[in-house]
Amino acid sequence: MTLTSTEPAAHRQDAADQLAAALRRMPDPTAAAGHTRRLEEQLATVFGARHAVALSSGTAALHTALAGYGIGPGDEVLVPGATVVMTVAAVLMTGATPVLVDSTPVLDLDFDDLAAKTTSRTRAIVPVHLAGRPCDLTRLTEFAARAGLRVIEDACQAQGSRLDGRPVGTFGDVGCFSMKDGKVLWSGEGGYILTDDAEFAARARSFTTHGFLPAPGRPAGSRLGHNYRLAEPLAVIASANLERFDDLLEQRHRQTRLLTDLLTDVRGLRPVQAGPREQWNHYGPLLRLTLARPRDFCRRLAEQGIANSVGTYGLTTADRLPSLAEHSLQPCPTALRSLDETLAVVVHGGHSDEQLRAMARTITQEARRWPST
Structure with a gap:
C-alpha cells in the first residue's frame, strides 16, 4: 500500500502489514469486520461523536440516515438547490419527495425560503456543506427544533471543517461523509455516519447489512436493508489515513x-x-x-x-x-x-x-x- 513520501516509513509499513493481514483473511465471509469496527471507533473519537457507522459510500450514508429515521413515501425533505445529484438521489431512494431551497448569494441557505417551503409533510432538512464550507448550523438546528424536523448533514466534502470550533457533521441528528478519492480523508471508496443517537446507530448498522443485524425493537432478519458495508481492505486504508x-x-x-x-x-x-x-x-x-x-x-x-x-x-x-x-x-x-x-x-x-x-x-x-x- 502506497501512502505519501512524507509519511514516516514505520507508519507506512504498519499500514501495509495491516492491509496484508486483512487480505490473508479474505475471501472468508465469516471473518469478523475487525478493521471496520476499529475505524468506527477512531472516527467517533477524532470527530467528537458517540457513534460512527462506516459504509460503502457517502451516498449510502445519506440513504441510510434518511431510512434510519423512517423517512419514506408521503414525506418531504428540504434540500439546498445548490447541491450535487447524490444528495437528491438519496432522498428519492427512500420514496420521499425532495423540496429544493434557494440560497443566499454566498450559498448559505435562504431561511425565508426554507420557512416558506416547510409544510406538515416535511420530516427533515439536509444541509449541504458544499466545498467543505459550513452553512449556519446554529440557526438551522434552532429552526429544525422549533419545527420538529430532523437535521441530516451532507458533510461529504467537509471533513475537518468546523463552525465556532465544533466539527461539522456533529450539529444535526446525523452527519454523513464520503471517503471517495479526492476527499481529505480517503480510502478509494467509502463513507461514514456520525451520530450521538445510539438507537439510530444500531438501525443504521442493520440497514447496511441486509437487516441481518438486530436493531431496537427489530430482531435480526425481520426487515430488509441494503449491502452498504465497507470492505475490510478499504477500512484499513481509511484507518491509516485517519491516523495522519x-x-x-x-x-x-x-x-x-x-x-x-x-x-x-x-x-x-x-x-x-x-x-x-x-x-x-x-x-x-x-x-x-x-x-x-x-x-x-x-x-x-x-x-x-x-x-x-x-x-x-x-x-x-x-x-x-x-x-x-x-x-x-x-x-x-x-x-x-x-x-x-x-x-x-x-x-x-x-x-x-x-x-x-x-x-x-x-x-x-x-x-x-x-x-x-
Whole structure:
C-alpha cells in the first residue's frame, strides 16, 4: 500500500502489514469486520461523536440516515438547490419527495425560503456543506427544533471543517461523509455516519447489512436493508489515513492557500474567504468570477486540463440536472447565479506544488485572454 513520501516509513509499513493481514483473511465471509469496527471507533473519537457507522459510500450514508429515521413515501425533505445529484438521489431512494431551497448569494441557505417551503409533510432538512464550507448550523438546528424536523448533514466534502470550533457533521441528528478519492480523508471508496443517537446507530448498522443485524425493537432478519458495508481492505486504508488526518488537512490548507495566493490579483477572479465563525477545511480553492459568461470560462479551463466543479462536472442547481428532470424540482435562481459565478478548482493530495503553480499560470492566462462580452 502506497501512502505519501512524507509519511514516516514505520507508519507506512504498519499500514501495509495491516492491509496484508486483512487480505490473508479474505475471501472468508465469516471473518469478523475487525478493521471496520476499529475505524468506527477512531472516527467517533477524532470527530467528537458517540457513534460512527462506516459504509460503502457517502451516498449510502445519506440513504441510510434518511431510512434510519423512517423517512419514506408521503414525506418531504428540504434540500439546498445548490447541491450535487447524490444528495437528491438519496432522498428519492427512500420514496420521499425532495423540496429544493434557494440560497443566499454566498450559498448559505435562504431561511425565508426554507420557512416558506416547510409544510406538515416535511420530516427533515439536509444541509449541504458544499466545498467543505459550513452553512449556519446554529440557526438551522434552532429552526429544525422549533419545527420538529430532523437535521441530516451532507458533510461529504467537509471533513475537518468546523463552525465556532465544533466539527461539522456533529450539529444535526446525523452527519454523513464520503471517503471517495479526492476527499481529505480517503480510502478509494467509502463513507461514514456520525451520530450521538445510539438507537439510530444500531438501525443504521442493520440497514447496511441486509437487516441481518438486530436493531431496537427489530430482531435480526425481520426487515430488509441494503449491502452498504465497507470492505475490510478499504477500512484499513481509511484507518491509516485517519491516523495522519491532521497532516492531510494541513496539506489541503496549504495547497488551497498556494493556488489562491497565486490568483489573488488576476482580473475577474476574487478568492472566497472563510467567514469569521468558520474554520474551513479548504477542500478546494473557491473564486468568484466577474468575467463575462463565467460558466463558459469554467468549461474553457476544463478543456485546458484544469478540473473544476462547473466546467468539468457540470455543477448546477439540482432542478437543472437532466437525470432529475422528471421530478419537476423547484428552480432556485439565486443559487443558480451563485454557482454560475463560482470557480471551484479540484485539488487533491497527489498534486505537487509545481503542478499547482502550472494550474495557476493556465488560469491566469485564460482569464487575461477572456473577452469582455
